[in-house]
Amino acid sequence: MNTNDATKPGRRKILTAAAGAAALQIAPPWIISARGEQPLRIGMVDPLTGVYAAVAQNEVMGAKLAVEQINAKGGILGRPIELMVEDSANDVGTGVQKARKLIERDQVSFLIGDVNSGIAQAISQVSNEKGILHIVSGGHTDTITGSDCKWNVYRVCNTTSMEANAVAELLFTKYGKKWHFITPDYAFGHTLQKAAAADLQKLGGTITGNELTPLGTTDFSAYLIKARAAKPDVLLVLPQGSDMVNCLKQIAQFGMEKQLHVAGLQQELESLEAMPPEARVGIWMFEWYWKQQGVPGVDKFVADIRKMNNGKVPTARHWFGYTSVHTLAGIANREKTIDSRKLAQALGGYELPPEVKLQPNKCYYRKGDHQLMTSAFVGEALGKPAGDPEDLFRVDSVVAGDKTAPAENQTGCNIKWPA
Amino acid sequence: MIVSADNRKLAGLATIWIVLALAPYWMAPLGGYTALGTRILVLGLAAMSVNFLLGFTGVLSFGHAAYFGLGAYGAGFALKFLAPSTPLALVCGMLLGGIAGAALGALIARRRGVYFAMVTIAFGQVFYYIAFQWSSVTGGDDGLRNFSRQPLHFGSATIDILGNANAFYYFVLVCVALAVGVMGFILRSPFGRTMIAIRENERRARFLGIPVDRHIWLAFTLSCFFMAFAGALYALVNNFADPRGLHYSQSGDFVMMAVMGGMRRFWGPLLGAAIFVVLQDYLSSVTVNWMSFVGVIFIAIVLFFPRGLLGVLQRRSEA
Amino acid sequence: MTQLLLFNITNGLIIGAFYVLMALGLSLILNLSNVINFAHGGFLVLGGYLAYTITPYVGFWGALVFAPPLIALVGLAVERTLIKPLYGRDPLYSLLLTFGLAFVIEDGTRFIWGAQGKPVTVPAILAQPLSDELFFITGYRLFMVATVAVAVAALFVLLRFTRLGIRIRAGTLDLETVSALGINVGRLRAMNFGVGIYLAGLSGVLAAGQLGLEPTMGTGLLMPSFIAIIVGGVGSLTGTLLGGLLIGVASGITAVFLPAASEAIMYVLMAVILMIRPRGLLGEEGMMT
Numbered sequence A: 001m002n003t004n005d006a007t008k009p010g011r012r013k014i015l016t017a018a019a020g021a022a023a024l025q026i027a028p029p030w031i032i033s034a035r036g037e038q039p040l041r042i043g044m045v046d047p048l049t050g051v052y053a054a055v056a057q058n059e060v061m062g063a064k065l066a067v068e069q070i071n072a073k074g075g076i077l078g079r080p081i082e083l084m085v086e087d088s089a090n091d092v093g094t095g096v097q098k099a100r101k102l103i104e105r106d107q108v109s110f111l112i113g114d115v116n117s118g119i120a121q122a123i124s125q126v127s128n129e130k131g132i133l134h135i136v137s138g139g140h141t142d143t144i145t146g147s148d149c150k151w152n153v154y155r156v157c158n159t160t161s162m163e164a165n166a167v168a169e170l171l172f173t174k175y176g177k178k179w180h181f182i183t184p185d186y187a188f189g190h191t192l193q194k195a196a197a198a199d200l201q202k203l204g205g206t207i208t209g210n211e212l213t214p215l216g217t218t219d220f221s222a223y224l225i226k227a228r229a230a231k232p233d234v235l236l237v238l239p240q241g242s243d244m245v246n247c248l249k250q251i252a253q254f255g256m257e258k259q260l261h262v263a264g265l266q267q268e269l270e271s272l273e274a275m276p277p278e279a280r281v282g283i284w285m286f287e288w289y290w291k292q293q294g295v296p297g298v299d300k301f302v303a304d305i306r307k308m309n310n311g312k313v314p315t316a317r318h319w320f321g322y323t324s325v326h327t328l329a330g331i332a333n334r335e336k337t338i339d340s341r342k343l344a345q346a347l348g349g350y351e352l353p354p355e356v357k358l359q360p361n362k363c364y365y366r367k368g369d370h371q372l373m374t375s376a377f378v379g380e381a382l383g384k385p386a387g388d389p390e391d392l393f394r395v396d397s398v399v400a401g402d403k404t405a406p407a408e409n410q411t412g413c414n415i416k417w418p419a
Numbered sequence B: 001m002i003v004s005a006d007n008r009k010l011a012g013l014a015t016i017w018i019v020l021a022l023a024p025y026w027m028a029p030l031g032g033y034t035a036l037g038t039r040i041l042v043l044g045l046a047a048m049s050v051n052f053l054l055g056f057t058g059v060l061s062f063g064h065a066a067y068f069g070l071g072a073y074g075a076g077f078a079l080k081f082l083a084p085s086t087p088l089a090l091v092c093g094m095l096l097g098g099i100a101g102a103a104l105g106a107l108i109a110r111r112r113g114v115y116f117a118m119v120t121i122a123f124g125q126v127f128y129y130i131a132f133q134w135s136s137v138t139g140g141d142d143g144l145r146n147f148s149r150q151p152l153h154f155g156s157a158t159i160d161i162l163g164n165a166n167a168f169y170y171f172v173l174v175c176v177a178l179a180v181g182v183m184g185f186i187l188r189s190p191f192g193r194t195m196i197a198i199r200e201n202e203r204r205a206r207f208l209g210i211p212v213d214r215h216i217w218l219a220f221t222l223s224c225f226f227m228a229f230a231g232a233l234y235a236l237v238n239n240f241a242d243p244r245g246l247h248y249s250q251s252g253d254f255v256m257m258a259v260m261g262g263m264r265r266f267w268g269p270l271l272g273a274a275i276f277v278v279l280q281d282y283l284s285s286v287t288v289n290w291m292s293f294v295g296v297i298f299i300a301i302v303l304f305f306p307r308g309l310l311g312v313l314q315r316r317s318e319a
Numbered sequence C: 001m002t003q004l005l006l007f008n009i010t011n012g013l014i015i016g017a018f019y020v021l022m023a024l025g026l027s028l029i030l031n032l033s034n035v036i037n038f039a040h041g042g043f044l045v046l047g048g049y050l051a052y053t054i055t056p057y058v059g060f061w062g063a064l065v066f067a068p069p070l071i072a073l074v075g076l077a078v079e080r081t082l083i084k085p086l087y088g089r090d091p092l093y094s095l096l097l098t099f100g101l102a103f104v105i106e107d108g109t110r111f112i113w114g115a116q117g118k119p120v121t122v123p124a125i126l127a128q129p130l131s132d133e134l135f136f137i138t139g140y141r142l143f144m145v146a147t148v149a150v151a152v153a154a155l156f157v158l159l160r161f162t163r164l165g166i167r168i169r170a171g172t173l174d175l176e177t178v179s180a181l182g183i184n185v186g187r188l189r190a191m192n193f194g195v196g197i198y199l200a201g202l203s204g205v206l207a208a209g210q211l212g213l214e215p216t217m218g219t220g221l222l223m224p225s226f227i228a229i230i231v232g233g234v235g236s237l238t239g240t241l242l243g244g245l246l247i248g249v250a251s252g253i254t255a256v257f258l259p260a261a262s263e264a265i266m267y268v269l270m271a272v273i274l275m276i277r278p279r280g281l282l283g284e285e286g287m288m289t
Helices: A003-007 A019-026 A029-033 A053-072 A092-105 A117-130 A160-175 A187-203 A221-229 A241-254 A269-273 A298-308 A316-335 A340-347 B005-021 B023-030 B034-054 B065-082 B086-108 B113-133 B165-188 B190-200 B202-207 B212-238 B248-261 B268-286 B290-304 B308-318 C002-033 C040-086 C091-113 C139-161 C163-173 C175-180 C185-210 C217-232 C237-257 C264-276
Strands: A040-046 A081-087 A110-112 A133-136 A153-155 A178-184 A206-213 A234-237 A261-266 A283-286 A376-381 A393-399 B152-154 B157-159
Touching: A040 A053, A040 A092, A040 A316, A053 A081, A053 A269, A053 A298, A053 A316, A081 A092, A081 A316, A081 B268, A092 A110, A092 A117, A092 B034, A092 B212, A092 B268, A110 A316, A117 A133, A117 A153, A117 A187, A133 A316, A133 A340, A160 A187, A160 A234, A160 A261, A160 A283, A160 A376, A160 A393, A178 A187, A178 A221, A187 A206, A187 A261, A206 A221, A221 A241, A221 C002, A221 C237, A234 A241, A241 A261, A241 A269, A241 C185, A283 A393, A298 A316, A316 A340, B005 B023, B005 B165, B023 B034, B023 B165, B034 B165, B034 B212, B034 B248, B034 B268, B065 B086, B065 B113, B065 B212, B065 B248, B086 B113, B086 B212, B086 C264, B113 B248, B113 C091, B113 C217, B113 C264, B165 B190, B165 B212, B190 B202, B190 B212, B202 B212, B248 B268, B248 B290, B248 B308, B248 C091, B268 B290, B268 B308, B290 C040, B290 C091, C002 C040, C002 C139, C002 C163, C002 C185, C002 C217, C002 C237, C040 C091, C040 C185, C040 C217, C091 C217, C139 C163, C139 C185, C139 C237, C163 C175, C163 C185, C175 C185, C185 C217, C217 C237, C217 C264, C237 C264
Parallel strands: A040 A081, A040 A110, A110 A133, A133 A153, A178 A206, A178 A234, A234 A261, A261 A283
Antiparallel strands: A283 A376, A376 A393, B152 B157
8 A cells, every 4th residue: 555665765864954964965076986885876856746646656666676776786886876866746946946956965976857848858957057967767758859959868768759650550550541639738749649640641641630638638528529520540549647547538438439449659557557447448559568478587677666566567667767777877887987978978879788678679779869769569458457457458569669769860859069 | 131123123134134145155064055045035035025915915815826927937938039138038027927917906906805815816827827728839838948047247247147056046136135125115115004004904094095906906016026026037047937837836835935934024935935945845855745744834834823933933022 | 510519518518517516615615614725626536535445345326425424524524623723814824724735635645545546437337328429428427417416406405494504694694693693603614614525525426437536636626616616706606506507618619619728718708707797697795805
């Protein structure tokens, strides 16, 4: 019951105003790095409260597992990692504040976060200004590794374009060429819809309509009425989180999944688990799935997370947090430095080892846009779980990241390295 | 001990400004950081602006964050679309929020009490909703991005308030000092006296021939201008403006800061903001359940310390 | 086109009915006790989660019967311990208190049930659309409207024909006189608060079947209820009823022509009505200060 213990942000020693502790706080970084046993701090900003709380807490849990594993093997350059977690409360102002706190006061060497794309972008301005290597774990908007890309920012999760490209062709060939979109009315939704619409156009299909729904919409019936009247082959449901849960619940109650094909792009285990069985329908892509036969390391990862997570399996979010920390440790130990500039350069082209990537395809950070080329797990949501009660998705194909990602020169990214 | 009240007041003022002026030097050793100080100043000014209306006119607006947020967007628009000038951004932010406040104030100045609170919340949400929905202009939920505060130019001299955290702190301090100075001046003016008269007894003020509704409208408008100025500064702090700054929960935080510090005192809201920001910053680092703690603190203050910290301190010293 | 319009008007009425249920609870408390209950959304969420928790034992119908009164008891306890001391004071304080309480409830829900949403299944008979033509009128939506209708009717009967109700209505108009007549105003307020929270709990159970159940769901539902009250006129329950239905239908109609504005229309409607009738549709001078 208590998800709390497992996800509590990094236990912080009580901040005493005692002079001794204070001296450490303000000690310049070169003094700290001169002492080998001094922990190396990684800061993580994620919305632990608010609408993204569930996924954010899972990212933190994954990151914690990685920290445990790395520390057991000697940490980074012999120094143990200390993960410092801060709640951005899904608020940009708070997120920026926490990023500054981690960098200025806590002197973290690296930064991870945020689930919310807007906050991720805002704190990447801070990390860029301070020259700190920053991994965006879970914000999907294209521009982070596109037109707004930065030399110090890498991203683990997919871009919205990658998600659209992963699913489009399968939907087109299997379900039909007339598509109708339900799109959440903000940047993430718009880019997702645009990417999917572009794919559809390439394939020669038609769009019967695009319903823009405000974020936080609770009643989708007005949009669903319009969508059905347009008689499409496929209804693409693009909202995320509780909006998606509401939308799919209402689709199921209207019986619409019997008249047209329901599908979407990004789907998450957290959302499927929040839905009653009849609402779990359609073709989707997962960014990572826990059931992969014969892929090395997956079973161990699942078992490790189950231990921390009251027996529940890892989601893609656990993997994001896990991979973010492992990336930082892996590259720092290989390059034998914690200098953000050198590491940022070395990460271009860095390939994740098998025990980290946990997927069949090659998984690496692309040099040109700093985007992780990670696989898409395309398949169908299951009303009745297959075996394990958390097995709610049937993976039909695992598409490699460099097949779904647009070419480097089409991302709009032009990385400017500091002089 | 005979210390004249004036001297004591002067000593108090001097202490406040010295503490604020030296903040970048004493905060760090205590585990703070300069950006925290900057945030306290800005939110403190916002809380003082709410209190200008609440504490000195006795009118409860629970939608003031809207003007704070509009100020932030105004500053952002100016930096992004007009010209890369920090002072221009501040002026634009103040105008956007202030004018919106003046227009709305005209519509609701005749309401009182709970009804006034309800209507201010609802109209505040209108602005929130516009910022949230009109994504082609405001960036919607992702916020208004890609602008940043600009260095200040004084003839040939340039002050870098973008990269230098301390320089920015002092810039904000000067801005806040100016605003607070104007606020204090207004409160000491005859108009300020009538505001307090309205707070103490509206009916009597009316009998005395004071045009109460117009005065309340004016107080509302002025407080919106101050609020928008604070909001514009907030946009400079974050290099970002987002709809959450307009939401009624933000208004609630501001009102809480004012009450926490002491809403009948001029400096109370600033103290309240300092406590609130530090507490939230600290608690949310220590526990994921910080919301419960903050909520319980709210409840405890309402039940046990409704006069706020300065109110309690003053009573003690009088007793 | 006409068909689509009719679809959406019906649909707007269904949504409006739900706003009404929540707004009536808020309105009751506001009218008698001058308390703006920001924690109303929190009580709604508690109702939903409680229903989720007891459904395995008592079924959906059992949850519908038992959860709301249990939430009302929680509400009573809150009123007696936290809100009662504030009645004599500036309404600012009760407002801030419920504002803080909303924080505690949201966080407490997350602490107890977890941040992840919970699936709530409605009984199979209710999970069907009426017909293929009227696919958007599901059994569950009809059931919601029926429940709201029964609850509203019961509330108005209570207010008109029972001693408690008559006292509540009298108290809304002139609390001092009611008190002078020897009626225990404290008890009256407590009962009234309990009834209001009962409605919040009932809304929560109904919402859980329709929407995703998660700790933050109450916040988004609070604002339409506020608007319903303002549009209808603070102080008038009939006004609240009318206001809720009106904004539901307005947003339903707007969804046909300009879907993106279907929520914004509520605010526009509110602004227009306040300009024409500053006290709202059925609000009268002197009903609330």
